[in-house]
Amino acid sequence: MNIRKNISLRTLNTFGIDAVAEYYAEFNSVEDLIEVLEVLLTTRKSVATSSSGSVFSSNSASGSAAAPLILGGGSNILLVSDVPGWVIKNNIEGINVVKEDDEFVYVKSGAGVTWHELVLFAIENGWGGIENLSLIPGKVGAGPMQNIGAYGVEIKDVFHELNALHIYEKKQVKFNLNECEFGYRESVFKRKYKGQFVILDVTLKLRKQPVFNISYGAIEQELNNMGVKQLSLKAISQAVINIRSSKLPDPAKTGNAGSFFKNPTVEPAEFERLRTLFPEIPGYPQADDRVKLAAGWMIEQCGWKGFRSGDAGCHARQALVLVNYGQASGLEIYSLSKKIQQSVYEKFGVMLEPEVNIVPAITV
Numbered sequence: 001m002n003i004r005k006n007i008s009l010r011t012l013n014t015f016g017i018d019a020v021a022e023y024y025a026e027f028n029s030v031e032d033l034i035e036v037l038e039v040l041l042t043t044r045k046s047v048a049t050s051s052s053g054s055v056f057s058s059n060s061a062s063g064s065a066a067a068p069l070i071l072g073g074g075s076n077i078l079l080v081s082d083v084p085g086w087v088i089k090n091n092i093e094g095i096n097v098v099k100e101d102d103e104f105v106y107v108k109s110g111a112g113v114t115w116h117e118l119v120l121f122a123i124e125n126g127w128g129g130i131e132n133l134s135l136i137p138g139k140v141g142a143g144p145m146q147n148i149g150a151y152g153v154e155i156k157d158v159f160h161e162l163n164a165l166h167i168y169e170k171k172q173v174k175f176n177l178n179e180c181e182f183g184y185r186e187s188v189f190k191r192k193y194k195g196q197f198v199i200l201d202v203t204l205k206l207r208k209q210p211v212f213n214i215s216y217g218a219i220e221q222e223l224n225n226m227g228v229k230q231l232s233l234k235a236i237s238q239a240v241i242n243i244r245s246s247k248l249p250d251p252a253k254t255g256n257a258g259s260f261f262k263n264p265t266v267e268p269a270e271f272e273r274l275r276t277l278f279p280e281i282p283g284y285p286q287a288d289d290r291v292k293l294a295a296g297w298m299i300e301q302c303g304w305k306g307f308r309s310g311d312a313g314c315h316a317r318q319a320l321v322l323v324n325y326g327q328a329s330g331l332e333i334y335s336l337s338k339k340i341q342q343s344v345y346e347k348f349g350v351m352l353e354p355e356v357n358i359v360p361a362i363t364v
């Protein structure tokens with residue numbers, strides 16, 4: 001176990017923000033993680049004892065607030081300052097089939113596996129369900145935490161179960177589909193269990209006979225552009241890769257975390273009000289009768305697309321993506337996001353919600 005102090009996280013987050021972790025460690029197995037957590041909890045108790053004369057409970061408010069930042073690919077966070085306490089990087093690897101039946105194959109992946117690597121593994125084996133999620137950045141462990149989704153598919157559609165370790169009790173817990181309480185870019189791990197668990201592995205339920213989904217966005221048009229005559233997992237994946245590459249900046253070249261805001265949903269009556277004022281506003285009916293709005297369209301209507309102040313900006317091809325052109329601080333990116341939120345609210349009466357996790361959390 002190698003614990004380091006005052007480590008720059010610039011290369012460990014896709015925004016390329018140069019924040020510093022007070023303590024930093026990595027783990028490659030459950031045993032490694034438990035060892036790190038034991039040191040972490042001992043350190044916290046020692047600090048609490050010396051500062052207050054008493055050791056706080058791991059279930060106390062202070063214990064929750066001091067939860068370590070578990071880092072995967074760093075593709076969905078914005079570091080607005082240095083990170084006090086611990087940052088622990090999940091490197092658990094491995095992809096294997098745990099069971100199968102006539103219709104499905106159940107594939108377990110370590111949480112530290114790169115998500116696109118898992119997608120390619122499924123495609124090479126002819127298993128369908130996650131091809132529409134090609135090229136989503138980050139690690140597998142972030143998938144269920146965020147309920148990642150793109151082009152008409154979310155991870156909940158193929159999710160079977162996951163194993164997670166409780167940080168304070170150091171016990172493994174299995175979560176099934178219902179227990180994860182998936183929502184739009186939400187799960188139980190972002191709400192009532194926030195900061196309490198580390199996801200270790202994820203098992204997906206993939207189809208042996210794929211059911212193709214090309215109705216969302218520009219997939220069908222891109223397949224036509226590619227000259228595809230017969231649908232396949234690989235063709236759909238490549239179409240998604242082409243679309244994403246044309247719209248989204250490469251984090252290796254321009255710092256970003258993909259879509260910064262969620263697409264908001266409103267009641268039908270509210271959508272009709274908006275459509276009266278803005279006849280061209282896009283709206284997508286949802287299963288719960290609400291209507292999903294296009295956050296990127298609203299941001300563009302407010303004039304932010306292509307905006308740049310210093311090295312913080314709004315991408316020229318996709319208004320949903322905030323970018324770091326080089327030396328922007330996390331606070332500068334965050335300040336820009338707040339200005340965008342306010343302008344959208346003033347014009348449309350809709351408050352956008354960040355999809356990106358703000359670290360450390362800022363409360364207003």
